[in-house]
Amino acid sequence: MKTLNEDINIEIVEPNNKHSFASVLSCGLNGVNAYPVEIEVDISGGLPNFILVGLPDAAINESKERVRAAIKSSGLEFPSKKIVVNLAPADTKKAGPTYDLAIAIGILTCNEVIDSSNLNDIWVVGELGLSGKIRQVNGVLSFVISAKNNGAKGIIIPKENKEEAALIRGINIYPIDSLSEAIETIKNIKRIKSFTSLNLEKEIKEEINQVDFSEVKGQLLAKRALEIAAAGGHHVLMIGSPGSGKSMLAQRLSTIMPPLFHEERIEVTQIYSAGGKLNSNRKIIIGRPFRTPHHSASAAGLIGGGSIPQPGEISLAHKGVLFLDELTEFQKRVLDSLRQAIETKEITLSRSRKSSTFPCDFILIAACNPCPCGYFGDNLKKCTCSTFEVRKYLNKISGPILDRIDLQVEVKRLNENELISNQTSENSLSIKRRVIEAREIQKKRYKDLKINLNSEVGSRNIREHCKLSTNGEGILKEAIKSLALSARSYDRLLKVSRTIADLSNSDIIKDEHILEALQFRLSTFKA
Numbered sequence: 155m156k157t158l159n160e161d162i163n164i165e166i167v168e169p170n171n172k173h174s175f176a177s178v179l180s181c182g183l184n185g186v187n188a189y190p191v192e193i194e195v196d197i198s199g200g201l202p203n204f205i206l207v208g209l210p211d212a213a214i215n216e217s218k219e220r221v222r223a224a225i226k227s228s229g230l231e232f233p234s235k236k237i238v239v240n241l242a243p244a245d246t247k248k249a250g251p252t253y254d255l256a257i258a259i260g261i262l263t264c265n266e267v268i269d270s271s272n273l274n275d276i277w278v279v280g281e282l283g284l285s286g287k288i289r290q291v292n293g294v295l296s297f298v299i300s301a302k303n304n305g306a307k308g309i310i311i312p313k314e315n316k317e318e319a320a321l322i323r324g325i326n327i328y329p330i331d332s333l334s335e336a337i338e339t340i341k342n343i344k345r346i347k348s349f350t351s352l353n354l355e356k357e358i359k360e361e362i363n364q365v366d367f368s369e370v371k372g373q374l375l376a377k378r379a380l381e382i383a384a385a386g387g388h389h390v391l392m393i394g395s396p397g398s399g400k401s402m403l404a405q406r407l408s409t410i411m412p413p414l415f416h417e418e419r420i421e422v423t424q425i426y427s428a429g430g431k432l433n434s435n436r437k438i439i440i441g442r443p444f445r446t447p448h449h450s451a452s453a454a455g456l457i458g459g460g461s462i463p464q465p466g467e468i469s470l471a472h473k474g475v476l477f478l479d480e481l482t483e484f485q486k487r488v489l490d491s492l493r494q495a496i497e498t499k500e501i502t503l504s505r506s507r508k509s510s511t512f513p514c515d516f517i518l519i520a521a522c523n524p525c526p527c528g529y530f531g532d533n534l535k536k537c538t539c540s541t542f543e544v545r546k547y548l549n550k551i552s553g554p555i556l557d558r559i560d561l562q563v564e565v566k567r568l569n570e571n572e573l574i575s576n577q578t579s580e581n582s583l584s585i586k587r588r589v590i591e592a593r594e595i596q597k598k599r600y601k602d603l604k605i606n607l608n609s610e611v612g613s614r615n616i617r618e619h620c621k622l623s624t625n626g627e628g629i630l631k632e633a634i635k636s637l638a639l640s641a642r643s644y645d646r647l648l649k650v651s652r653t654i655a656d657l658s659n660s661d662i663i664k665d666e667h668i669l670e671a672l673q674f675r676l677s678t679f680k681a
């Protein structure tokens with residue numbers, strides 16, 4: 155019997171089973187922290203197809219089209235084969251267009267356009283445009299930190315992100331503008347000079363205070379409250395009639411705080427970078443942030459949120475000032491969401507597959523009018539509200555938030571003499587000097603506890619560090635009774651007294667320090 159092959163002359167074509175494989179190191183973002191992602195590319199014969207695996211979200215799936223178009227636009231061949239791209243670790247959900255460039259480089263390595271040996275210990279991040287242009291991505295500063303910590307020698311990043319990347323020393327930064335430039339850079343990686351120069355002088359000069367405390371006339375008590383707040387990291391509530399200068403004072407708080415250290419600038423810039431808040435005008439954060447969310451802000455806007463968690467206002471105010479103007483107009487639910495963040499100085503946002511943590515160590519300055527018409531207690535204008543209306547208005551400030559505020563101060567409108575006076579007030583620089591000295595004292599005192607400020611002392615250590623005279627104890631006992639202080643308010647009162655003592659370079663907390671701290675508890679809020 156003839157076999158089929160003998161009968162019919164069929165030419166059997168060997169399927170093209172040749173595989174080519176490449177792996178490129180890239181990075182993913184979780185909160186402000188980055189983690190390594192390995193992009194594995196496998197190209198084999200078979201029907202042309204392009205498959206992405208490893209829990210990609212919609213934006214990454216779309217990267218297939220961007221990668222295909224960018225490779226073709228750069229005058230290179232896009233393999234008409236079966237391409238499988240795996241984003242490892244496969245159990246973490248990947249989001250955003252960050253991996254475009256690494257996927258393209260992986261495909262070009264398989265295609266032998268790039269020699270894989272040039273990619274050893276080089277990480278790659280960037281979004282591709284259809285023309286092959288590289289767009290900036292969020293989180294580059296965190297990517298560079300992660301690459302350095304994981305032993306990378308260098309990282310290829312979008313050119314527009316180069317300033318934030320250059321905040322990190324000890325890793326080679328290669329900023330690029332297009333896919334073609336990325337290819338050239340990788341081919342010449344051993345010869346090419348990395349980007350290091352970052353001259354912060356210009357930015358620092360620009361940041362130098364545009365506003366100053368000397369512009370605020372009078373208001374000595376409010377200024378003193380802000381000086382204490384800046385020195386010890388305490389929270390402040392200012393109550394006063396319209397136009398008394400509350401907003402003006404709050405805007406100037408950061409001008410009396412010490413400049414950020416390099417590490418702090420990195421921390422703050424990381425948050426802005428992760429949240430996509432950097433742009434061509436603000437490429438890194440140099441000065442202390444000042445954030446003023448509107449009272450219509452949602453809880454997500456304030457504390458952070460979104461399906462891919464984004465930092466909220468409290469995190470954007472990290473190491474700076476969060477100013478809640480018109481405090482009584484904020485929704486109670488929104489304010490209550492702040493309670494935990496104020497204590498822990500970080501916020502964890504949990505989503506189905508992962509949770510992201512953002513730091514939020516800020517000084518809270520809140521302001522409101524004393525009553526609905528705004529003139530309760532005003533020297534010149536008569537208040538038209540009933541006692542009931544005043545009570546109801548102030549009761550809108552949630553108790554737990556009030557409990558977390560260390561200094562309450564009444565800001566009265568200036569009288570005619572103060573208003574027309576030409577006397578200049580003390581400027582920010584001179585107040586800042588005292589603040590810095592008081593902070594130095596605190597830093598030395600708490601060096602074993604690894605904290606820096608009086609406001610950070612836990613209740614376990616508070617008695618040891620806030621020693622009182624016998625007389626002082628008596629004053630405080632009386633205050634607890636008459637002001638109905640909670641345990642938390644009592645601790646806060648002690649810490650404020652400690653800061654006042656530090657501002658006058660006193661080792662022990664004297665009676666006058668306690669009495670001054672007690673001045674910043676308004677009888678309006680007596681229980």
Ligand SMILES: Nc1ncnc2c1ncn2[C@@H]1O[C@H](COP(=O)(O)OP(=O)(O)OP(=O)(O)O)[C@@H](O)[C@H]1O
Nearest residue numbers: 369370371372373395396397398399400401402403
């Ligand atoms: N102490 C002051 N010294 C100099 N100017 C002042 C002072 N207080 C108020 N002003 C002037 O009044 C304007 C309004 O002040 P500001 O906005 O700070 O008031 P406010 O207390 O926040 O009022 P509102 O309750 O309406 O928000 C300021 O821009 C400033 O020009």
Ligand SMILES: [Mg+2]
Nearest residue numbers: 400401402479
């Ligand atoms: Mg105001």
